[in-house]
Amino acid sequence: MPETEQNVGLNPKRFRIPKIFKNRLFIFGISFLLFILGAILLVLLDSENTLRPKWADGLYKWLSTLNLTFNVTMTTWVMFLVVFAIFFAVFFILVFYKDGLRKKNEKHLRKYGEELKPGQRATYSILFFSISLLVVGGIIAGGFIFLNLNGYIKVIATQIKDIGPQMVNFLIALGLLLGIILSVPVALALLYLIFEFFIKIISLIVGGVSNSVMQSEGYQKNSAAAQAAAKDIERAMREAREHAGEAVKAAAEAMANGNNPRSNVQSPQADIVFPALTTIDAKWAAKEEAAKKEAEEKERLRQEALANGTPLPEEDEAPKDPNARPPLDYEQFKLLAYEFQSYLCHQKYYFKINTLRCFIAGLAAARLILLQGLSGTGKSTLPRVFLEYIGGDAYFFPVQATWRDRSDITGYYSDFTGQFKETELLKHLYEASYIPETVNLMVLDEMNISRVEYYFADFLSIFEYPSEDWVVPLMQIQPGTKLPKYIEGGMVRIPVNTWFVGTVNIDDSTFTITDKVYDRAIAIDFNELNLPFESSYRFDPHPITVQELMKMFEECKAKPENNLTPAERKKFLLLTDFISETFDVQFGNRIMNQIDNFLPVFVGLGGSKNEALDFMLARKVLRKLDGKFESYIKDGLNKLTRYLNTEYGKHVFPESEASIERYRRKLN
Numbered sequence: 070m071p072e073t074e075q076n077v078g079l080n081p082k083r084f085r086i087p088k089i090f091k092n093r094l095f096i097f098g099i100s101f102l103l104f105i106l107g108a109i110l111l112v113l114l115d116s117e118n119t120l121r122p123k124w125a126d127g128l129y130k131w132l133s134t135l136n137l138t139f140n141v142t143m144t145t146w147v148m149f150l151v152v153f154a155i156f157f158a159v160f161f162i163l164v165f166y167k168d169g170l171r172k173k174n175e176k177h178l179r180k181y182g183e184e185l186k187p188g189q190r191a192t193y194s195i196l197f198f199s200i201s202l203l204v205v206g207g208i209i210a211g212g213f214i215f216l217n218l219n220g221y222i223k224v225i226a227t228q229i230k231d232i233g234p235q236m237v238n239f240l241i242a243l244g245l246l247l248g249i250i251l252s253v254p255v256a257l258a259l260l261y262l263i264f265e266f267f268i269k270i271i272s273l274i275v276g277g278v279s280n281s282v283m284q285s286e287g288y289q290k291n292s293a294a295a296q297a298a299a300k301d302i303e304r305a306m307r308e309a310r311e312h313a314g315e316a317v318k319a320a321a322e323a324m325a326n327g328n329n330p331r332s333n334v335q336s337p338q339a340d341i342v343f344p345a346l347t348t349i350d351a352k353w354a355a356k357e358e359a360a361k362k363e364a365e366e367k368e369r370l371r372q373e374a375l376a377n378g379t380p381l382p383e384e385d386e387a388p389k390d391p392n393a394r395p396p397l398d399y400e401q402f403k404l405l406a407y408e409f410q411s412y413l414c415h416q417k418y419y420f421k422i423n424t425l426r427c428f429i430a431g432l433a434a435a436r437l438i439l440l441q442g443l444s445g446t447g448k449s450t451l452p453r454v455f456l457e458y459i460g461g462d463a464y465f466f467p468v469q470a471t472w473r474d475r476s477d478i479t480g481y482y483s484d485f486t487g488q489f490k491e492t493e494l495l496k497h498l499y500e501a502s503y504i505p506e507t508v509n510l511m512v513l514d515e516m517n518i519s520r521v522e523y524y525f526a527d528f529l530s531i532f533e534y535p536s537e538d539w540v541v542p543l544m545q546i547q548p549g550t551k552l553p554k555y556i557e558g559g560m561v562r563i564p565v566n567t568w569f570v571g572t573v574n575i576d577d578s579t580f581t582i583t584d585k586v587y588d589r590a591i592a593i594d595f596n597e598l599n600l601p602f603e604s605s606y607r608f609d610p611h612p613i614t615v616q617e618l619m620k621m622f623e624e625c626k627a628k629p630e631n632n633l634t635p636a637e638r639k640k641f642l643l644l645t646d647f648i649s650e651t652f653d654v655q656f657g658n659r660i661m662n663q664i665d666n667f668l669p670v671f672v673g674l675g676g677s678k679n680e681a682l683d684f685m686l687a688r689k690v691l692r693k694l695d696g697k698f699e700s701y702i703k704d705g706l707n708k709l710t711r712y713l714n715t716e717y718g719k720h721v722f723p724e725s726e727a728s729i730e731r732y733r734r735k736l737n
Contacts, residue, residue, distance in 0.1 A: 100160065104153050162201045169197060342482075342546075345491040346499050346553040353503045397617040399624050399673070405429065406674040408611060411604035412458050418450055419599040426674045427684055428455070431591035432568055433622040434667035436532045439516070439582070441573035442595030448572040452510045460612035461508030463570075464497045472519040475527045475541070479561070482544045489544060501564045502555040506614040509567045516571030517579045521586050529589050531563065539563040566615040584693060588659055591667065592688045622666075625673035632669050633678065640716065641682055645690060647712055651705040654693040663689070679721055687724040694732055703736045 173193055174185050185193070341347050374380065394401070406425045413420055428451060431438045440448040449465070456463040469477070480490045494511060501509045513525075522529070531539050539562060546552065546559035555562060571590075573582060582592075625631050633641070642661075649655065664685050671681040694702065706729050713722055720726065 097160065100153075100156065104157075107149065107153070158205055162198075162205075166194070166197055166201075170194075341488065342544075342550055343489050343491060343553050343556060345496050346556065349496065349500050349503070350554050353500075394611055397611075397613055397621060399621065401611075402621045402625075403673060403675055404606065405611070407604070407606045408608065409455065409458055411606035411608040412610070413454060414602065414604045415608045416454060417601075418447060418454060419601055420447060420451065421599060423676060423680060423684070424451075424593060424595075426671050426676045427591070427593050429674060430667045430670040430676075430681070431593065432618070433625075433670040434663045435589065435591045436568055437529070437586075437590040438568065438570045439573050439587075439590045439592040440570065440595060441575060441582075441592060443597075444574055446595035446598060448595055449512065449514060452512050452570045456508065456510055458610050459508060459618075460610065461510065462497075462501075462504075463510040463512055464494070465512045465514055466492075466494050467514045468516050468518050468524075470518050472524040474524055477524050478528075479541060479543055495543075495561065498563065498567065499553070499555055499561055501567050502562065505564060505566055506616060507566060508613070508615050508618065509564075511567060511569045513569060513571045515574055515579070517573050517582055520580050521571070522583050525586075528563075528569065529586065532589065536565050539565075565619075581695075587689070587692060588656070591663070592692070594688070621673070622670055625669040626666065628669065628673070631672040632665070637678065644686070644712065644716065648690055648709065651708055652694060652697065652702065654690075656690065656693065660685070660689050679717065683722040683724045686722060687728045691725060691728045691732075698736065703733065706733055706736075 170185075170190070170193060177185050177189070406422055406429060409429075410420060410422055410425055413425075428438065428440075438452075440451060442448065453463045453465075455461075471477070478492060479495045480492045482489045497509070498511065501507075516525075527541055531541060540557060540560040541563065542560050543556070544559050552559075573579070573592075641664075645656070645660075664682070667685060668678060668681040671684075672678055710726070710729055713725065
């Protein structure tokens with residue numbers, strides 16, 4: 070994590086002068102206000118001033134108790150005016166100097182293409198201040214001449230009999246004046262410092278909490294989402310520039326050909342942010358409207374027949390198929406894997422029965438199924454034919470090597486068009502909400518040609534939540550934006566009738582699947598070609614709805630004979646503890662939760678508990694040994710073989726034994 074993120078809240082901002090105190094107009098206004106207040110205060114302190122109000126006597130008496138009384142004479146007034154005149158003169162000189170130097174620098178930059186050099190700046194400064202001194206000296210000389218011609222100099226001289234006491238009076242008056250005037254900003258400054266102190270204390274407390282939050286998994290997810298959003302914006306801006314360049318080029322070509330490019334430009338509708346999803350809404354709305362009109366027409370004909378006493382119109386019903394299957398029940402579900410295998414055989418596809426059981430049971434245990442292994446072993450065929458068999462929909466999306474984040478799956482918002490660029494996967498994912506009874510498989514072909522944990526990270530995290538929270542963020546929505554029916558606040562919902570299937574090739578041209586992905590998926594290996602065989606089971610399609618399939622999953626889990634007994638569970642947990650201690654691998658409760666969902670369905674399809682445990686042990690637990698080549702691993706594999714033979718029997722876990730043997734060969 071960057072250092073700036075770690076230290077958030079631990080380094081409160083330093084004391085900074087507000088920008089307004091650096092504004093020249095503000096400084097001049099405050100100075101002028103102080104001058105007026107000073108003059109008013111001297112008027113109030115002048116006991117001989119006939120303009121002084123009577124209530125000022127109380128102020129004068131209070132000051133006398135503090136031994137701060139004095140006589141405000143003409144000398145005091147003159148000194149007061151001289152001090153503030155000098156301040157204003159210096160202020161205006163500096164203001165004119167700064168503006169003059171800036172303008173001089175800008176003029177020199179425009180004329181010569183470079184700023185003033187230090188020597189030129191010094192020349193300008195000497196010239197400016199020399200002229201300023203002459204101007205100020207001329208004003209002072211003119212003032213003395215004016216005062217001398219009118220005799221004011223003699224009047225002032227008679228007042229200054231003893232400059233010492235007059236100077237003391239002036240300093241007292243000036244100190245008192247500044248003390249009273251500055252008491253307000255000093256008090257405000259003290260309040261600000263106290264407030265800043267408490268802010269620092271709170272910042273230290275909040276900083277410690279924020280560090281804990283930043284190290285949490287939720288913050289990391291939000292941080293990853295923020296980075297993904299930044300990439301979305303960067304990509305949108307890049308596309309906007311590309312489109313803008315194309316548009317300018319097309320317009321130039323059109324003008325060169327004598328055409329008006331504006332007549333051929335069709336701007337998108339600004340209120341349609343999701344054009345493809347809006348089209349899907351319109352299609353299904355038309356279907357619903359047509360069905361509604363058809364029902365209304367049938368009802369109208371029926372009412373007319375009843376009113377006229379004529380026979381009711383015959384309903385156009387499809388002829389019933391005598392071989393049609395009844396609704397799926399548990400007895401039929403137990404034969405589902407065998408009958409599906411027979412259907413595959415008649416399609417000239419050959420799969421082992423346990424592979425089919427694992428595929429169907431995997432739908433009950435996870436929302437992501439990984440089909441990995443050799444090319445040409447039927448990884449893409451299995452999901453497609455399964456959906457043909459049960460009457461669902463399978464959509465194939467080839468993964469690209471350039472996929473890096475969520476936008477490669479769902480699309481992104483384009484600032485140039487003002488619309489969201491929907492991908493094919495997003496369209497089918499969205500339309501799945503209109504067919505809630507149909508099983509939908511989103512097949513990501515060659516899933517690991519790019520890093521799965523990059524572009525599929527949001528989906529992996531979402532499936533950890535309850536189904537009501539399965540929503541994928543797409544974009545920030547402005548208030549009042551017209552959205553498609555199933556877009557909820559800029560997020561698309563993943564319906565419960567949808568699963569993701571990833572085909573994975575294991576070769577040097579692809580990326581390794583990480584534990585994060587394996588832990589959240591059911592992985593099925595295709596490591597060998599299957600020879601042709603025949604099956605005597607039914608091979609006609611067996612339409613199944615999502616509701617029927619989920620009901621069978623729950624019924625399988627509800628039967629005690631399909632689940633692990635307490636003794637069997639304890640025995641398997643001891644096995645996993647032995648593997649964890651022997652090989653120093655870690656796995657959480659997720660694996661046991663998946664076993665609790667996978668094993669009952671696998672057994673309900675005609676498999677055994679040991680076969681299901683063997684599959685999960687080999688695919689979920691022993692797979693964590695990939696990449697471990699330490700010397701102790703070989704000895705640990707020998708211990709594990711002896712443990713399995715002792716506790717479960719020899720060749721009871723053939724998949725696990727094959728995995729152990731494969732790791733042995735790697736170590737030799």
